[in-house]
Amino acid sequence: MKKEDMSNAQASEPYHSRLARLQATVASVTASDIAPRATEVDRDCIWPAHSMAALAQAGLLGLHVPQDLGGHGEGLLALSLLTEAIGQHCPSSALCFGMHCVGTAVIAAKATSYQRSAYLRKIAAGEHITTLALSEGGSGAHFYLPSTLMKPVEDHLEVNGQKQFVTNGSHADSYVVSVLDDSSEHHTGDFNCLIVDAETPGISWQGEWQGFGMRGNSSRAMQLDKATVPTANLLGEPGDQVWYVFEIVAPYFLMAMAGTYLGVAEAALNEARQHLKSRRHAHSGSALADHEVLQSRLASMWITVERTRSFIREAARKGDLGDPTALPFILASKVDAAETAVAITNEAMTLCGGAAYRENSRLTQLLRDARASHVMSPTTDLLKLWTGRALLELPLL
Structure with missing residues (x-):
């Protein structure tokens, strides 16, 4: 079936039938690929690449990507159902998948034409994993108060700061990063979110994740030193964070x-x-x-x-x-x-x-x-x- 035919079929499929189909798919993937290695993931602090690959192969990475881009266009209920099914067998895999889904939803919320093509289509195709990078050491539970700074430099954005507890850290293809506008012309104090690609110059990772629990989520510290991010990767309007x-x-x-x-x-x-x-x-x-x-x-x-x-x-x-x-x-x-x-x-x-x-x-x-x-x-x-x-x-x- 062609992608456009699949999108039309999804659009006409009753809501409960769609949810049941997604649940059946994730149950199958969990039984065949995720559950058998759950003990290994926990014991050895392994980021569950096999889980994410299996979910990608099953077309589940695009859970929140609009249907016209090849995704499922689902919302909160589908997300809770799928993470529950995975979490019963490998909680670390559920956490990694869930954080990818949250990052996807953030990108999709006000995506530009460029962001739809460069990120959302790839996510729907199972070719791209994203995640959140919001938490910082100095803000504690107040994850919405970043001190990581962003300012325009020539034709790009320069980002400086450190993020903590980045799930899928060093394994995702992109990171949704919260920043504080530090424009040299006028310090507005506006919050923003932007997409930072994994290969962005200026990114480094601190230490390995050795957690008490959720041991496979690779929750690492992300250092950004004059990281150069394209202006086109800014999400929404200034101050939208x-x-x-x-x-x-x-x-x-x-x-x-x-x-x-x-x-x-x-x-x-x-x-x-x-x-x-x-x-x-x-x-x-x-x-x-x-x-x-x-x-x-x-x-x-x-x-x-x-x-x-x-x-x-x-x-x-x-x-x-x-x-x-x-x-x-x-x-x-x-x-x-x-x-x-x-x-x-x-x-x-x-x-x-x-x-x-x-x-x-x-x-x-x-x-x-x-x-x-x-x-x-x-x-x-x-x-x-x-x-x-x-x-x-x-x-x-």
Whole structure:
């Protein structure tokens, strides 16, 4: 089928059928290519190139690329569904894919003709991986306050600064970087976002990622020393960075992370359920599954996971529909997923007993990955603050 025929078919396909098709595709890719190497990714801190290649081959890198450019043109719900499916088996792969998707959504939001051709078409074709580079050491959880400076120099932009915790660091083909306008003619203090290509002169990478959890995401520090970026790579209009952060970055990032950590929680729940079903007491022969206390505790875990799933789905639907009440739902989605992931992995460790405490057991990995959810900016505390302010109809900042 030609690309234009595929785009027409996608456009006419019912929404739920599209989502079901995408879910089936990602489930197949996860089972064949991602899950079998999840232990290796965690154990050896390997950036999951195999996962990203398989997702590219399946046509999933263009999840948020418009259909007329060969992508799927999907929104928040699809993103949460796909990251959840991947996160159940390899949370690091889900994080890497999710951050690529967020970067793609940022580029697509106000893409120029050049950016559509140079980046979005390649992303849709599975030939280009992008990601975010927003966080900095001095700003902490306030990822929207960059100190990295950009100024026009002759026919290009010169960028100086350092970004921290860049997921897919040194492996992506481009990076969506937040900068502060430092024009020599007039220091406006405007925020901006721009696309920085991987081969840009002036980029260097600091150290290797050796994390406690999410060990495969290559979350590295990016140094920019007089990095020369084409003016055509500026996203939107001068001063648009705050708009990008709160209208695009925040909702897409929060949905990607909510889906990922929901996947972690579901994986831990499944580990606990399988343990109870398969283990028997040696002296009596009775199954752990026959104990009423354990049945009750498993039920509580399942209720928590399903409640979180429903909340995330509702938040994503509201966001995709442009519902005016969507903001607190979206902000709270990562909060709820984070708290659920940590609680469920902790409880699963208890239900599975000593078997779960083997070095680098499946639950050990899930517990370490779950814990990253609270400290990944915007942090749980900051999101709760914003949610409360949104409910009181106060400005977030």
